[in-house]
Amino acid sequence: MTGPGSLAELREREYLCRQETGALRARIYAGPAAARSSGLLAELSRQEALLGELSAQRARVESERDEQAEEVRGRLSTGLEVDVRLRMSHVPTAICHLFDPARRPLVSVHVANAKGLETRRIRVTSYVDGYSARAVDTVELDDGDEQTIDQFPTMFPAKVRTVTELTAATLNVLVEDLDGRPEFHTTRVVRLLARTTAPLAVVDPSTQALTDLSGYLGAFVTPNAAEVMSFVRTAAAHHPGERLEGYQASPEQVEPQVRAVVAALRENGLRYVNSVTAFSPDDGGLRQRVRLPRESLADRQANCVDATVLLASLLEAISLSPAIVVVPGHALLGWETWRLSDEWRYLETDVLASATFEEARAEGERLVAQYRPPDPAVNDPFRLRRWPLRVLRAAHGVTPME
Numbered sequence: 439m440t441g442p443g444s445l446a447e448l449r450e451r452e453y454l455c456r457q458e459t460g461a462l463r464a465r466i467y468a469g470p471a472a473a474r475s476s477g478l479l480a481e482l483s484r485q486e487a488l489l490g491e492l493s494a495q496r497a498r499v500e501s502e503r504d505e506q507a508e509e510v511r512g513r514l515s516t517g518l519e520v521d522v523r524l525r526m527s528h529v530p531t532a533i534c535h536l537f538d539p540a541r542r543p544l545v546s547v548h549v550a551n552a553k554g555l556e557t558r559r560i561r562v563t564s565y566v567d568g569y570s571a572r573a574v575d576t577v578e579l580d581d582g583d584e585q586t587i588d589q590f591p592t593m594f595p596a597k598v599r600t601v602t603e604l605t606a607a608t609l610n611v612l613v614e615d616l617d618g619r620p621e622f623h624t625t626r627v628v629r630l631l632a633r634t635t636a637p638l639a640v641v642d643p644s645t646q647a648l649t650d651l652s653g654y655l656g657a658f659v660t661p662n663a664a665e666v667m668s669f670v671r672t673a674a675a676h677h678p679g680e681r682l683e684g685y686q687a688s689p690e691q692v693e694p695q696v697r698a699v700v701a702a703l704r705e706n707g708l709r710y711v712n713s714v715t716a717f718s719p720d721d722g723g724l725r726q727r728v729r730l731p732r733e734s735l736a737d738r739q740a741n742c743v744d745a746t747v748l749l750a751s752l753l754e755a756i757s758l759s760p761a762i763v764v765v766p767g768h769a770l771l772g773w774e775t776w777r778l779s780d781e782w783r784y785l786e787t788d789v790l791a792s793a794t795f796e797e798a799r800a801e802g803e804r805l806v807a808q809y810r811p812p813d814p815a816v817n818d819p820f821r822l823r824r825w826p827l828r829v830l831r832a833a834h835g836v837t838p839m840e
Contacts, residue, residue: 445499452492459485463767467742467788474801479808486766497647518558519550519584520613520622523644528629529566529607530637531598533654534590536836539573542651543588544628545611546644549577550584557581559616564589566628567608569597576616598633605630636728636743638764652764652823656830658728658747659762660838661755665732670755673702684757685777692758693783696773697795699752700785707738710745710788730839743769745787754827761826763802765809770802772824782824 462482466474523546547562558579565572570591577585607630613622631637636655639648660666674682677698685692726743731751734740740748746769750760753773761772763784771785784802786793793801809822830836 445496448492448496448499452489452496455485455489455492459489459766467768474805476804476808479805482766483808493648497645517552518560518579518613518615518621519548519552521548522546522611522622522624522626523548524609524626524628525588525642525644526628526640526649527643528631528637528640529593530631530635530640530651530654531593531601532631532633532635532839533637533651533657533836534593534598535595536654536657537590538835539588539590542590542649544590545609545626546586546588547611547613548584548586549579549613551579551582560621561614561616562587562589563610563612563614565591565610566593567610569593569607569630598630601630602632602634604632632727634727634729636726638726650823652762653825653830653834654836655728655743655747655762655764655769656825656827656834656836657839658730659750659754659760659827660731660840661751662838663730663732663751663840665735666751666755669702669706669735670699670752672706673699673752673756676701676705682756685759686757689776689779692773692775695756695758696753696783696785699749699756700790700795700798703748703790706735708734708745709739709791711739711741740787742788745790746771749785749787750827759826759828761824763806764823764825765805768805770805772802772806772826774826 459482462478462485466478466482525543525546529544545564547564549560549562551558559576560579561574561576563572563574570593573589573591575587575589577587579585607628609626609628611622611624611626615621636658637651638655639650639652641647642649670682674680677694682695682698683691684695726741728747729737729740729744731748734744734748746762749771750762753760753771759774759777761774761782763770763772770787772782773785775781775783783799784806785795786798786801786805789798789801806822811822813821
């Protein structure tokens with residue numbers, strides 16, 4: 439399926455499938471947990487798998503089309519080939535300071551000394567007008583050499599804090615021969631996501647594939663925030679021993695600490711506010727507005743993601759090992775039963791105000807069982823993803839936003 443008609447057909451099938459999937463998600467997650475039958479969850483799992491297959495097919499066809507239409511600049515005029523590829527059309531301003539350009543570039547610039555007559559010293563510069571510093575790399579290309587430079591210009595914190603709505607900006611890419619003549623200058627439109635946006639995934643325009651960013655929800659987990667630390671002291675009063683000590687006691691003492699935290703949130707009047715995560719191809723990403731834990735504590739309301747990062751913050755603050763668990767359209771909490779055991783329990787966070795702790799835990803376990811297990815080798819947005827905070831902090835450098 440490589441013709442224009444086939445691509446249009448694929449896009450239409452994907453669009454319709456996405457609508458059906460979104461409606462099913464809303465039906466399941468917007469209603470009471472008691473209405474989530476195994477049959478409905480199994481149907482959603484099948485629907486998510488179908489959507490994943492259609493998205494992958496469409497991405498492959500679009501990638502093949504773009505490669506055929508690709509224009510290489512400078513081959514005949516200067517002998518320096520330049521190919522600029524935007525890698526992230528939507529910039530998640532809340533967490534982009536955590537990105538390693540080698541793994542999460544904003545732009546990739548491929549340069550090649552096509553004529554191969556002499557060594558060329560090349561400088562590649564990129565920046566977002568008004569919002570970033572300049573990213574600069576200098577390379578030497580011998581006869582026939584080529585190299586790809588990945589860059590993500592450092593965003594100015596004071597400027598991105600002002601981004602409260604989806605905002606268009608201009609990315610500049612400049613390639614210069616250090617002997618003195620500009621070789622190539624182009625611009626691309628990028629869209630800056632609001633600071634309150636949780637980036638679950640973004641589209642890589644060079645491949646049309648979704649890049650999973652759900653692990654960066656760990657940045658919204660803020661165990662050291664003053665409001666979180668203060669609430670931990672409140673939660674301690676709900677523990678039989680009036681102390682929250684992490685993994686210092688015994689495995690049997692872990693779950694009572696989680697219960698104490700949940701009981702304190704109930705007493706505080708935390709209420710669930712529905713907000714099903716949605717995807718639109720026009721948006722270029724999968725995302726949801728997220729309150730920081732201190733905001734959820736102050737407002738006494740939370741959606742599933744808000745409640746998950748709030749609970750994860752409280753558990754991390756008492757030295758337990760929480761995890762953010764993401765399934766398509768939803769998030770819930772996990773915690774490790776003992777230090778480094780890699781054994782997990784789960785809690786459905788959107789029923790905390792209406793169900794017992796046992797019911798919320800059973801619902802979480804049932805929901806997780808419906809999805810394919812996490813696989814670090816597979817970048818599949820329709821697979822269950824479990825992100826232990828200890829792994830995000832140590833291995834991925836995902837630090838708290840505050």
